Amino acid sequence: MSSATATRVVVADDSGLMRRVVTATLEHSGFTVVGAAKDGDEALALCEREQPDAMTLDLAMPGLDGIGVLRALRRQGERATPVVVVSAFSPAHGARAVDALAEGAFDLVAKPAVGDGIDRFTNELSDKVRLAAASRRGARRRAPQPPAEGGRVRTAPSGAGAAGSGRTERRARAHAATRRIVVIACSTGGPKALAELVPALPAPLGAGTLIVQHMPPGFTGSLAARLDRVSNLNVREAAGGETLDPRVALLAPGGAHLRLTDPARVTQLSDEPEIGGLRPRADLTIVDVARAFGEKMLLVVLTGMGRDGLEGAREVRRRGGRVLVEAESTCTVYGMPRAIAEAGLAHEVLPLHELPAAITTEAGGR
Structure with a gap:
């Protein structure tokens, strides 16, 4: 968990329950949640003020929704906060998830459904947020890439x-x-x-x-x-x-x-x-x-x-x-x-x- 201690995250979701669940999940995994937003405008304001390493983002929010947030972040170029979308998905909403990736989301995590175990959600969320934050900070170690013999x-x-x-x-x-x-x-x-x-x-x-x-x-x-x-x-x-x-x-x-x-x-x-x-x-x-x-x-x-x-x-x-x-x-x-x-x-x-x-x-x- 120590590698995530310095990783600062904003959580955005219109559901108070999900804000608490995602925040608790991240904090349990060693992240620092620096703010929680209930809509897209609050999420952008928190990112501007806190300059977090990553953000978790629901897509279905009142006012400026998740896609709108991603489009606004894209205009910031290299300054943009990397985003892991955490949303309820279904076959009927597959296009929205693909749209989110096309608009620059780093990755997707499905909210746990009734009856789902929390462990898988916790592991997937923490792994993807950690990688998203690393992509922002340039933390990936760049090593030589040896080809096969003759390559x-x-x-x-x-x-x-x-x-x-x-x-x-x-x-x-x-x-x-x-x-x-x-x-x-x-x-x-x-x-x-x-x-x-x-x-x-x-x-x-x-x-x-x-x-x-x-x-x-x-x-x-x-x-x-x-x-x-x-x-x-x-x-x-x-x-x-x-x-x-x-x-x-x-x-x-x-x-x-x-x-x-x-x-x-x-x-x-x-x-x-x-x-x-x-x-x-x-x-x-x-x-x-x-x-x-x-x-x-x-x-x-x-x-x-x-x-x-x-x-x-x-x-x-x-x-x-x-x-x-x-x-x-x-x-x-x-x-x-x-x-x-x-x-x-x-x-x-x-x-x-x-x-x-x-x-x-x-x-x-x-």
Whole structure:
């Protein structure tokens, strides 16, 4: 708990009961709650006065609601207080949660429903607030990112010129004969990363695309719809029973593992137990695809906390597939990519803006 002692938090919720619950939960975890607001205007005023490290924010509030608060904070640029949305969510309100992420929320935590245990809520809230505060203070330790043998780390800025173009052309020639299945895995910060990455990908792409984003049930359909509106690929939430299609990106639904049958290579949704608190679990999808497609697989791991994807990456390497991970410089949370890079499993470690071109040339696309 000592690492959170100096972390100062504002709590915003129109419910007095929830303000007390969230405040008690954070203080029990070692945070210092410096103010509690009952609406958006009070929340912004507290942030201006207290300059907290993070804020928890309900979306449904009178007057200026949570989305309005997030938009106001975005106008502050780097001064903006990082926000963890703590709100009641349901499938009917999935679009609002995705809107919050698009407006700059760091992450989401669902309010505990009647009958839910408080321990999971406490752990999830404290973990996400701690990470949000670290992102504000620049507290993340930046370490070298070792690629696998024969791989390389590149963090060249966008518009690197002829040298970057030459690298892309060489990679394209090396992999042009192979059209790969693409699996993209991400967690915290993933919706924003996907909003930059997926619209920049071509259609058709490789032999098909699967995306695993850690989200609760009810949110992934809205995320898929948002991505679909701005992308060349047809992005939709997987329903099970689909065959892979180069023009389609299938997003694993929250609350279910996305599996791939072998040898039929048809998607299947599984309600197997959570693994490490996660369902969907990216490792399951990655291992299935690696076993079915071997060297004709490309794994891309984006921002996210934890180590989901690590065991999958090991299987991809064993089967001769390719592994790309997002560089720390553009990650919201450098957890999932770090685990793979430090294990020496990444062929390349690239900033987010370089990944669309790399994926296109590795997987085979127009």
